Amino acid sequence: MLRALGLGAVLYGFWLVLSGHFEPLLMGFGIGSSALVVYLALRMDVVDHEGLPVDLGVRFWLYLPWLMKEVFVSNVRVARIILTPGLPIDPILVKYHASQKTDLGRAIYANSITLTPGTITTWVDEDSLDVHSLTWIDVDGREEDEMDRRVSWVEQGVVG
């Protein structure tokens, strides 16, 4: 029930940002449509941990700036590779160990890897990921180990 209320609050915030109307009548319409969507979501039985991961907690927001910094660094690296005349690439498929215990943690880890240019997750298993990498330098392991550790740290902050 609390989760449904949370979903309603998130939907209503989304509605407010998109509409930009603050007249009482229109805000009432917004409440009505958010309530309708919450009702539909309850009937579809998607209001669960996966549908609304509010318990992801503060740690995820602490992880994001580090991820953006990492994305920027690897963007510069890939840009340099593209602009080098000889195109010095050496693509390879490697297997990474994933120490996360939940699906959510693995999903965050896999998407973080894909988000940083130079590495793409192609397959996700119980405790490992297949990663396609643009060069050997990207898979020396140090950065991914740190990302793995940080995602595990985010995961431990999840209450549910």
Next chain:
Amino acid sequence: MTLVIEILSWASIVLGLFFMVVGTIGVLRMPDVFTRMHAAGMTDTMGAGFLILGMCLQAGLSLLAARLVLVYAFLLFTSPISTHALARAALAGDVEPYRKPRGDG
């Protein structure tokens, strides 16, 4: 103060355009579909990121800036998912990943 924000915002937009064009050049230059995905990812992350950051600086603290951030958040969530789906589909479709030709075999 306004001038500083103006300069910062245009620098950010130019940087975004740079990453976007370089990413597209990468999509053209790379030898196979997997390596092209790396280049395409640049457009989705930093190209869009810096462009939208510049626009947010232009918009100031307003509902418009919140909507711009929403667009970027959406791009950040969907881009790795479609890249991952594309990589899986390409592997399932028997596309052989490009390997660097080696002299010693």
Next chain:
Amino acid sequence: MWTAAAAGILVSMALALVRALLGPTVYDRVLAVNTFGTKTVLLLLVIGFLTGRPDWVDLSLVYALINFIGTIAVLKFFEYGDLGRQRHPEGGTER
């Protein structure tokens, strides 16, 4: 200045179209169309600032949604040969 930004985005859209036309595999074309869609989203934002009407932001948000769903739908079609059915246990598609 906004015109210059729009021109820059249009140039990279043209480059992406070249990749979509060259192929060679269908996945290259899907990838090119996907980046083309991302650029369309950004172009819509720039047009919003160019014309001074911020309503374009909503259009670009919707376009981002459609672009994502379209890419996934096309990929699912090429992976399974079907949009609704699951892959058969022995491989191949259920008919």
